[in-house]
Structure formats: C-alpha cells, structure tokens
Amino acid sequence: MKSTAKLTVVGAGPGDVELITLKALKAIASADVILYDALVNESLLEHASSKAELIFVGKRKGCYAYHQDQINELIVDRALRYGHVVRLKGGDPFVFGRGAEEIEYARDYAIEVAVVPGISSSIAVPAYQGIPVTKRHASESFWVITGTTRSHDISGDIALAAKSTATVVILMGMGKLSEIVQVFSKEGKSETAVAIIQDGTTPKEKVGIGTISTIEAIVEKKQLSSPAIIVIGEVVNQRVDLSGLYAKADFASLKTRSETY
Known part of the structure; x- marks a missing residue:
C-alpha cells in the first residue's frame, strides 16, 4: 500500500x-x-x-x-x-x-x-568569492532581482535598484547584460564595481571582476556565460581574499598543535 x-x-x-x-x-x-x-x-x-x-x-x-x-x-x-x-x-x-x-x-x-x-545562490555564491552582500560603510541593504521576466524583458526593478546605494544581485541576467550596463550607466555609475560568477560554488566556477564600463569586455575575454550571478556595488571592492585567510588559519592550526607537544 x-x-x-x-x-x-x-x-x-x-x-x-x-x-x-x-x-x-x-x-x-x-x-x-x-x-x-x-x-x-x-x-x-x-x-x-x-x-x-x-x-x-x-x-x-x-x-x-x-x-x-x-x-x-x-x-x-x-x-x-x-x-x-x-x-x-x-x-x-x-x-x-x-x-x-x-x-x-x-x-x-x-x-x-x-x-x-x-x-540561496544570491548570497552563497558571492560569499564563496569573499564578497559580502552587505558591509558597514559600503552597503546597508541588497536587492535580489531576476534579470529576465516571464515576458523575456529586463526587469523594471533593475532601474529602481540602480538609483540606490544598495548591492544589486541579479539572477538569470546574462542575456540582458548589455541592457543592465546601459541602465547603470544612465545613473552615472559607469565606475561601479561588478562581479560575474559563473557556476558558483562548484569546481567549474569562473569569475570576472570589473566595472559597469568594462564588464562586457571582461565577459567576452573570459567567456563567461549562464548560469551566472551578477553582483553590482561597492561590496565587490570589499572582496576578501579567502584563500589567504584559509592559509593563515591552517598555519595557526599547525602552530597550535606543535606547541602542545
């Protein structure tokens, strides 16, 4: 049964x-x-x-x-x-x-x-690259927006988000990248930092870091494509080098263990 x-x-x-x-x-x-x-x-x-x-x-x-x-x-x-x-x-x-x-x-x-x-990949994927979606003095909030609506248009919320100082995380947005760049450029944010992370948290992960004015060229050079997450905002400049932190943590662990003998 x-x-x-x-x-x-x-x-x-x-x-x-x-x-x-x-x-x-x-x-x-x-x-x-x-x-x-x-x-x-x-x-x-x-x-x-x-x-x-x-x-x-x-x-x-x-x-x-x-x-x-x-x-x-x-x-x-x-x-x-x-x-x-x-x-x-x-x-x-x-x-x-x-x-x-x-x-x-x-x-x-x-x-x-x-x-x-x-x-959610909207938070975890940036985190794996050492990018906090919020940080004191850099971003007090974050938007998570779909890049492409059901009607295959760019989301109108992206234009609203571009007017704010918040971190903007865009999912399913690679097909609309040129339009996204135009939206942020019109708001005078051509030098705002951008990260694009493809296949985040997996062994196939690829990353491109640039600004609104340079990110399309970086995407072409690095051959970035979907599935990818777009992160826009000052927090990208606050990116933490996690590999260095892991190395220090391992060294500290080894030192602690050696001192116990």
Whole structure:
C-alpha cells in the first residue's frame, strides 16, 4: 500500500554538494519520486532510495524537459500514485524557484505539502568569492532581482535598484547584460564595481571582476556565460581574499598543535 500523497519542495543549495541541509537529505532519502532541476548537483541523488523514480524536469540551454504546467501535473500524478514526491530545486525554492506555485497546485488536489528551504545562490555564491552582500560603510541593504521576466524583458526593478546605494544581485541576467550596463550607466555609475560568477560554488566556477564600463569586455575575454550571478556595488571592492585567510588559519592550526607537544 502506498504512503499518503505528499509533496515536499526542497532547496538543494547553490551547487556545492555539501551546501544542503540535513532536513533536505532526509526528504530525498524518504522520497518515492524525485523531480529535479538542471541546477541541482546530481550527486545529491545518490542519497535517494534505490527504488525511487528520478525524473529530470529542468531546462538546459533554453530547452525544457517539461513546461511548468506539465511539472505540476507530474507532481500530482506521482503523489497520488506512489506517495511522497520531492521537488528538488537549485538554491532556495522560494527565490525565483516557483516553489510556491507548485505547492498551491498540489494543495488543490488535497495533497499534503511541505517545504525545506535551501541556501540561496544570491548570497552563497558571492560569499564563496569573499564578497559580502552587505558591509558597514559600503552597503546597508541588497536587492535580489531576476534579470529576465516571464515576458523575456529586463526587469523594471533593475532601474529602481540602480538609483540606490544598495548591492544589486541579479539572477538569470546574462542575456540582458548589455541592457543592465546601459541602465547603470544612465545613473552615472559607469565606475561601479561588478562581479560575474559563473557556476558558483562548484569546481567549474569562473569569475570576472570589473566595472559597469568594462564588464562586457571582461565577459567576452573570459567567456563567461549562464548560469551566472551578477553582483553590482561597492561590496565587490570589499572582496576578501579567502584563500589567504584559509592559509593563515591552517598555519595557526599547525602552530597550535606543535606547541602542545
């Protein structure tokens, strides 16, 4: 007999396989069916039951395995037929992840629902590069904005954010980079610092650092592309060299241990 029909929407984190919560791993392990996206580290699927059905429902290079209405129908079908469905999404499922939409759809069919938050790439990816999204005397707030709307236009919120002194983190914005540069340039911010981080927190990570006026040339030189995060603001200039800190920490640890003998 199948278990109670249930949907758990789970955040898989930004890419590094270890940046996932214990609660998320438990959900994956208990799933009868897992529907996973393109930005999910597939190593996480090793935690699934050998009996679980694994279905890729992501988008790669503009090609959809399933459209959203089809994913919604899959969730309901599999939950009613098999029991526990885990919808595994990159980052946090409630940050441009459409997790709320899927939960609402499932509830219409009296399916039990739950959500497991994930570490958002909007914060974690800059952090891995030593970039704080806020810092005293540099930024008192930050915007997280989708670069491309459902109608494939640049988000109007980017123009609003460009008028502020806040850090601006843009997801899904590489296709609109030229327009983003124009928006910030019109606000007199051609020398504002910019970081573009591709495949953040993964072994394939690539980074370009520049200003609004130079970032397009840097992207071309370094061949940066999606999936990438754009970080704009003074905090990019406040970037911490984490490799140096790790080296010092290791040295201090060795010194401490040597003094105990």
